[in-house]
Amino acid sequence: MPKTGPGKRRRYVVSQAKLARLRERLISEATDRLSQPRAFMSFVGVAEADELLNDIKGHPHAFVIACIMDRQMSAQKAWRIPYELKQRIGSFRFPRLAELSLEQLERVMAQPEPLHRFPKVMSRNLYAAIRRIERQYRGNAAEIWTGRPSSATIVRRFLEFDGVGQKIATMAANTLVRDFRIPVSDRYSIDISVDIQIRRVFARMGFVPEDASTEYIIYRARELHPEYPGIFDLVLWELGRTVCRPRRPACDDCQWRELCAHANRKGAH
Ligand code: SF4
Known part of the structure; x- marks a missing residue:
């Protein structure tokens, strides 16, 4: 049986009220980005x-x-x-x-x-x-992706290609919708693409335990924003690549520090 739930490792705890505000603010920031004009994307830096x-x-x-x-x-x-x-x-x-x-x-x-x-x-x-x-x-x-298909249709069509799994198919759909602004009829099937950055930041913020399985994180994002679970992807990933590094996260410079469980843990200050 695959592991589907949290184990015994640490969970950063924060009040439900703070967690709800953090969720709202993350969604709001990601939504703001979606309303900005499409920008040239640096995929590889060449x-x-x-x-x-x-x-x-x-x-x-x-x-x-x-x-x-x-x-x-x-x-x-x-x-x-x-x-x-x-x-x-x-x-x-x-x-x-x-x-x-x-x-x-x-x-x-x-x-x-x-x-x-x-x-x-x-x-x-x-x-x-x-x-x-x-x-x-x-x-x-x-x-x-032409003709305003559903997000499930785009993900399924990517899954038909040899070698493409759920993570890549979801990432492809999210990139098309979020970055290329491809019109779709819904975003329900665009899941979060769990990687090391997202796993770390999501856990530190208090949304999931540190050792949560990939499936657990995917369902947590669905629970937090069923209409578009993958909305958290880019904000969390960028945070993990810049401020919220594996060792010594720069919490003093982080816009989420007031609400973040890790920054507010006992003995953090
Ligand atoms: S406050 Fe600190 S631990 Fe929390 S997300 Fe920001 S950098 Fe990471």
């Missing part, structure tokens, strides 16, 4: 690679392929792969990709040096993705 990924209209398959590559290696390297493939192939237009055989894709993925930790498997997944986009979406990956 201008040409980011331009390709941001070109969701001209190269929607670049975004899909980056999602497929995003496993068992650093996200930054994985999201660079569409650009590296473009350099090796000479184009990243979909008709050009669709011309390549599996053997040719295996070669460009592996030489002169492997683009992924598992070039063989990822070449097969890439080949299968190209066939699916060609067959199911008539060569236009944007059809995955």
